Structures are given as C-alpha cells and as structure tokens.
Amino acid sequence: MKRIVVGLSGGVDSSVAAYLLKQQGHDLVALFMVNWHERVGNITSACTWEEDALIAKMVAKKLDIPFHIVDLSKDYKKRVVDYMFAEYQSGRTPNPDVLCNREIKFDSFLEEALKFDADLVATGHYCRKTEIKKDGKTIHQLLAGKDPNKDQSYFLCQLNQKQLSKALFPVGDLLKPEVRDIARKMNLPTAERKDSQGICFVGKVDLPTFLQQKLIPKTGNVIEVPAKFMERKKQIELTEENYSKICFPFPYKPWNGEVIGEHQGAHFYTIGQRKGLNIGGYSEPLFVIGTDVHRNIIYVGEGKKHPGLYRPGLFIATEEMHWIREDLQLKVGEKKEFDVRIRYRQPLEKAIMHQTKGGVYILFKDEQRGITSGQFAAWYSGEELIGSGVIA
RNA sequence: UGACCCGUGGUGUAAUUGGCAACACAACUGAUUUUGGUUCAGUAGAGUCCAAGUUCGAGCCUUGGCGGGUCAA
Numbered sequence: 500m501k502r503i504v505v506g507l508s509g510g511v512d513s514s515v516a517a518y519l520l521k522q523q524g525h526d527l528v529a530l531f532m533v534n535w536h537e538r539v540g541n542i543t544s545a546c547t548w549e550e551d552a553l554i555a556k557m558v559a560k561k562l563d564i565p566f567h568i569v570d571l572s573k574d575y576k577k578r579v580v581d582y583m584f585a586e587y588q589s590g591r592t593p594n595p596d597v598l599c600n601r602e603i604k605f606d607s608f609l610e611e612a613l614k615f616d617a618d619l620v621a622t623g624h625y626c627r628k629t630e631i632k633k634d635g636k637t638i639h640q641l642l643a644g645k646d647p648n649k650d651q652s653y654f655l656c657q658l659n660q661k662q663l664s665k666a667l668f669p670v671g672d673l674l675k676p677e678v679r680d681i682a683r684k685m686n687l688p689t690a691e692r693k694d695s696q697g698i699c700f701v702g703k704v705d706l707p708t709f710l711q712q713k714l715i716p717k718t719g720n721v722i723e724v725p726a727k728f729m730e731r732k733k734q735i736e737l738t739e740e741n742y743s744k745i746c747f748p749f750p751y752k753p754w755n756g757e758v759i760g761e762h763q764g765a766h767f768y769t770i771g772q773r774k775g776l777n778i779g780g781y782s783e784p785l786f787v788i789g790t791d792v793h794r795n796i797i798y799v800g801e802g803k804k805h806p807g808l809y810r811p812g813l814f815i816a817t818e819e820m821h822w823i824r825e826d827l828q829l830k831v832g833e834k835k836e837f838d839v840r841i842r843y844r845q846p847l848e849k850a851i852m853h854q855t856k857g858g859v860y861i862l863f864k865d866e867q868r869g870i871t872s873g874q875f876a877a878w879y880s881g882e883e884l885i886g887s888g889v890i891a
Numbered sequence: 892u893g894a895c896c897c898g899u900g901g902u903g904u905a906a907u908u909g910g911c912a913a914c915a916c917a918a919c920u921g922a923u924u925u926u927g928g929u930u931c932a933g934u935a936g937a938g939u940c941c942a943a944g945u946u947c948g949a950g951c952c953u954u955g956g957c958g959g960g961u962c963a964a
Contacts, residue, residue: 510925583926594926624925654925699925706927769927779917780902787928801916803929844924869928 502526503667504612505621506604507558507566509551512623514558514689515678516669520621521562528615529559529566532608534575534599534699557688569611571603578602584713590792591873592769596699597887601657609665619667626652626884627671628663633826639663641823641884646674653843656877656887657821707767707775716763719795721778724756724788729806737811739853742860746812747891748872751789751798765790765797771808771869809866812850813841813876815888816858822886829854837878837885839863841870847879859888 505517507529520527533548552568559566579598586593604622612620625644630637639660644650658666670678682690697704732749735741748770760778762768768775772787781801788807789798800807822828829835833854838847839861849864861876870890877887 508925512925587927592927596926599925651925695925696923697925698927771928773929774917777917778902779915780904781916782903782914784916842928843926871927874927 500524500526501618502528502616503619503621504528504530504615504617505564506608506612506623507531507555508623508695509553509555509558509689509692510623510695511678511682511687511689511692512625512670513555514623514687515673515681516621516623517558517562517564518681518685518687519669520667521564527562527564528612528617529555529562529564530608530612530615531555531566531568532603532611533568533570534572534579534603536572554688554692561685561687567615569608571607571611574607575599575603578607584710586873587710587766588714588792590766590790592871593873594875596654597657597875599699600655601662605655605658605662605666609662613665618665620665621667621669623670624651624655624668625649625671625675626655626668627882628666628668637664638824638826642671642882643879643884644668644671649675651843652884653840653875653877656823656875656884658823659821660823660825663823710767714764714766716767717795718761718763719765719797720753720758721760721762721776722751722753722756722796722798723759723785724751724798724800724807726800726802726805726807728755729788729800733806737862742812742814742853742862745810746814746860746862749789749807749810751791751796753794753796756798759799762797765792765795768797770871809868810870811866812860812862813867813870814858814860814891815876816891817856819889819891820859820886821888824883824885827880827885829859831856837880839876839878841867841874841876841890850878852878858891 503520503525505513505520505527507513507517508531517527517529531552533552535548556566579595579602582598583593583595609620625646627642627644629640629642631640641652641655641658641663643652679690735744737745760776762776768787768790770787770789773784776785776799778785783802785799785801786803786805786808787797788800788805798807829852831854834851836849836851839850840847848867851862853860853862872890874890875887876890878885
C-alpha cells in the first residue's frame with residue numbers, strides 16, 4: 500500500500516485511474532487543479548472549471564477519497580500561456596500541452612501533491628511506465644499506452660527521470676473502451692462525459708480570438724509559391740554538407756512567388772494550415788508552406804502534394820534537446836536510428852538522428868509533411884519514448 | 892475611331908449549342924483530436940451586368956446600353 504495523490508480532472512480517465520488505485524488498496528487523496536479562470540475566446544459558454552471540479556468531487560465522494568482543490572492558475576499563466584504567446588509572437592507554433600505537463604502537472608502540481616506526504620502522483624494519461632536497472636541505477640522508462648489510438652506518451656515527452664520517478668499511469672494498460680466500461684460498471688459520474696479537447700485547461704477556444712488578446716493583427720501579403728519553384732529548390736542531395744539547407748524552414752523571399760491576397764498577421768498561421776486563408780478560386784486547396792513574421796508575409800502552395808509542404812529532415816539545437824533516457828544520449832558525431840513523430844497521433848517514422856556539436860539533425864526515411872518550428876519532435880525506440888526536442 | 896472577344900454564387904470555371912444553373916476553392920456548422928494544424932461529413936450562397944425583344948420557354952438567339960480585354964489605326 501502506498502500513499503498516492505491522484506489528479507482528478509473531472510474526466511473519465513482520471514476517474515478510472517483513481518478507481519483502479521482504490522481497488523488495489525492504496526491510500527488515496529484526490530487533488531483537482533485549477534489552471535485557468537478567464538474565459539476570453541471561449542466557445543462553449545458553459546463548461547468552466549467549476550463544473551469539472553464539481554464532477555471530480557462527485558467522483559471522489561463515490562470512491563470515498565478525500566478531495567482537495569489547488570489553484571495553479573498563476574503558474575499556468577506564467578509558464579504555459581505566456582510561453583504560448585511569446586512563441587506565436589516570434590513566428591513559431593508552440594505546443595502548450597507538452598509544456599503544461601512538464602511545467603505544471605509534473606512540477607507545480609507534483610509539488611503540491613507531495614505536500615500530502617504522497618509517494619506517488621497518478622494521472623489519467625494513456626501511457627505506461629516501467630523501470631530497469633543499469634549500472635546499479637534505477638532508470639524509469641516511459642512507454643506508449645497500450646491503446647494505440649489513445650497513446651498520450653507524446654505529451655509527456657519533456658518529462659525527466661525525477662518527474663517520472665513519482666508518476667503513475669493506472670490506465671496506460673487499458674484501451675479507451677475498457678476505461679469507459681469500467682466507469683459505467685462503477686457508475687462513475689464521468690462515465691459518459693465527453694473527452695476533453697483543445698488546449699488543456701483553457702478549454703475549447705477559438706485560437707485566433709484567444710491570441711488576439713496579446714498579438715496585434717497586422718495586414719500583410721499572402722504569396723503563392725509555384726510548385727515548380729520548390730521542386731527545383733529541393734533538388735539537393737541529402738548529404739551532411741546540405742543538412743543546413745534541408746533541415747530548416749525554407750527561407751522564402753517575396754519574389755519567389757506572387758501576391759494573391761492578404762492576411763491579418765503572419766503569427767496567426769502555422770505550416771500546413773489550410774483553413775482561414777480566405778482565398779478561393781483554386782482547383783486545389785491552398786496550404787501555408789512558410790511564414791515570415793518579420794516581413795509579415797505568409798507563403799502558400801496549391802495542393803496537398805506541394806513540395807513546399809514536405810521536408811526530409813529537421814534540426815534541434817543542443818539546448819532544446821531533452822533525453823528522458825539520459826543514458827542513451829548521443830555523443831557528438833554519433834548517428835542512430837529511431838522512430839520519430841513530430842505531432843500527436845502521428846504514426847512513428849523511421850529516421851536517423853545525427854548528433855553534431857550544435858544540435859541534432861533528424862533525417863527521415865520518408866519526407867515529412869508540415870514540419871513546424873516550435874513543435875516537439877519525439878523519438879522512440881519501439882514502445883519507449885527516449886527523448887524529445889523543439890524543432891528549429 | 893474601327894473590328895473582334897468577354898461579363899454566371901465570395902473567387903475560378905461549367906451548363907447536351909433554347910427547357911428554370913453544376914463543380915472546385917473559399918465560408919459556415921458538426922465529427923475526429925488533451926497543442927497548433929490536418930482529415931472527414933454536412934449547410935448555406937448566384938436566378939446568370941442592365942434594358943428591351945423573339946419564343947410556350949433564354950445564361951444560352953436579336954438590338955441597344957454599361958463594364959473589362961484584344962487587335963487595328
């Protein structure tokens with residue numbers, strides 16, 4: 500029996516996680532965290548944290564677990580939301596939920612949880628944890644959830660050994676339908692609740708509206724780059740000397756194409772984006788293939804096969820590298836194959852990672868669509884998440 | 892100034908050469924998704940530049956305007 504704090508969110512997953520731990524006879528405390536009060540840009544008028552808290556409390560009561568609430572909104576604002584604005588401002592596309600896990604759930608929240616004298620902190624994430632011994636040291640492994648459709652290990656790709664040592668993921672061995680079934684059988688109030696989506700805790704917001712709190716709209720040009728132009732530019736051999744050309748965003752220039760419309764601010768767009776351009780009349784849809792916040796230009800290409808949408812590799816600077824498995828960190832000059840994904844719910848892709856002095860180059864076996872600065876690349880070895888980093 | 896061509900939903904095109912307007916893109920809504928995005932489904936939107944005429948019936952034919960373009964002087 501251990502003393503465990505379980506983070507109840509008001510959703511099914513964490514409820515079932517709590518139930519399972521209770522079944523195993525652990526000494527539980529439920530802790531609900533408030534991360535966001537404001538409702539600017541909210542789409543659903545209802546559904547604020549109060550409702551989630553109420554339901555979480557009902558779950559705790561049903562399971563006969565003491566229930567507490569902790570307000571981490573200050574931290575969340577400072578460590579997640581501000582980061583988000585700053586990233587968009589500088590033309591990158593952040594992943595707030597990865598940060599939320601690293602900075603809040605498994606840091607601020609973890610700290611609060613440990614004040615309850617807990618040995619471990621449990622969440623409803625779909626991922627698994629194991630440990631191995633190596634050179635007499637215990638190493639925690641973060642594995643994908645059993646349900647391939649719900650695996651959330653990607654969102655935890657920035658956790659470190661210390662954080663993992665305290666973490667517990669009780670639903671990681673279950674499939675989502677099984678979790679629902681358990682909730683139904685146990686009559687948990689969350690059994691039929693819809694899965695949360697959108698930026699965690701902020702909720703489902705209209706992102707442009709949300710961003711406009713901080714980012715000022717500014718009219719700029721939309722430039723269409725012909726597919727032929729990029730085809731020519733991409734005729735480069737994938738050799739080490741060319742890494743710097745193929746592993747970074749293509750430096751589009753205004754004269755690489757033609758002005759076909761206007762936008763309200765380059766920092767509101769991301770690579771691969773189709774909706775929101777407000778430009779019609781093409782036989783195939785237009786996709787954003789590049790943004791330039793300094794010149795305030797967005798570059799687009801016609802058709803989902805446009806060469807500007809694909810890249811064979813990416814780069815992660817050394818200071819942005821994170822190894823969950825510190826012991827597997829590559830040395831300068833070393834090359835190794837991993838399975839990599841560059842966004843949530845994307846099939847893993849074979850890639851060679853090549854560590855250099857300034858950072859690591861990741862060369863995919865097949866070109867990847869929509870590689871975006873600011874997003875996280877996460878590399879796996881089979882089911883195990885080995886490390887991650889911010890795409891340059 | 893003369894000749895010729897064109898004028899259809901927000902945009903780009905289509906309509907068996909007379910029978911009440913289709914497709915794509917955009918937009919909107921929903922589904923999927925604990926980031927952004929992607930993807931999927933559905934909805935709405937023009938009575939065809941204007942005026943007059945031929946016809947049972949015109950976006951398609953005729954005439955005159957208006958607007959845009961090409962060629963010739």
